[in-house]
Amino acid sequence: MDKIGTCITVLMRQLNLFFKHELSEVEITASELMYLSQLYEKDGLTQEEMAAAITVDKAATTRTIQGMEKKGLVRRKAHESNYRAKRVYLTDKAKNAEAQIRKLQKRWTNFITQDMTTEEAESVSSSLKKMAQRAKEINQQEN
Helix, strand or coil, rough: CCCCHHHHHHHHHHHHHHHHHHHHHHHHHHHHHHHHHHHHHHHCEEEEEEEECCCCCCHHHHHHHHHHHCCEEEEEECCCCCCCCCEECCCCHHHHHHHHHHHHHHHHHHHHCCCCHHHHHHHHHHHHHHHHHHHHHHHHHHH
16 A cells, blocks of 8 residues: 555656657657646646646646647637636647547557556556545645
């Protein structure tokens, strides 16, 4: 039980290395992928919504989104009712990369769960979701 943090750290590091290598030709980083994945689910999220979902500070999110904008992956537009907020939208370049990204995500998941039954993989996924939510809760209590 005391190795959970270490295992999660190793998984995250290996995931980042995998995507760094596999996405190098399309010039998308692993951190950019976290934002693209959210936008593939719901285009037009605000930077604040994306930062909150992955618990990254707003300044880091702004820097990453600005870099993505320079690469032509996203465009930002002022929020309709809050002039300080920005909505983020996918460009055609990012939309065209979605199939490749989804294929890589599926390849990663299939590889790391290949020795598990479907039920085991679903149980691990469910447990990790619960753990992530609890981790957010403890840090929200301390702030």
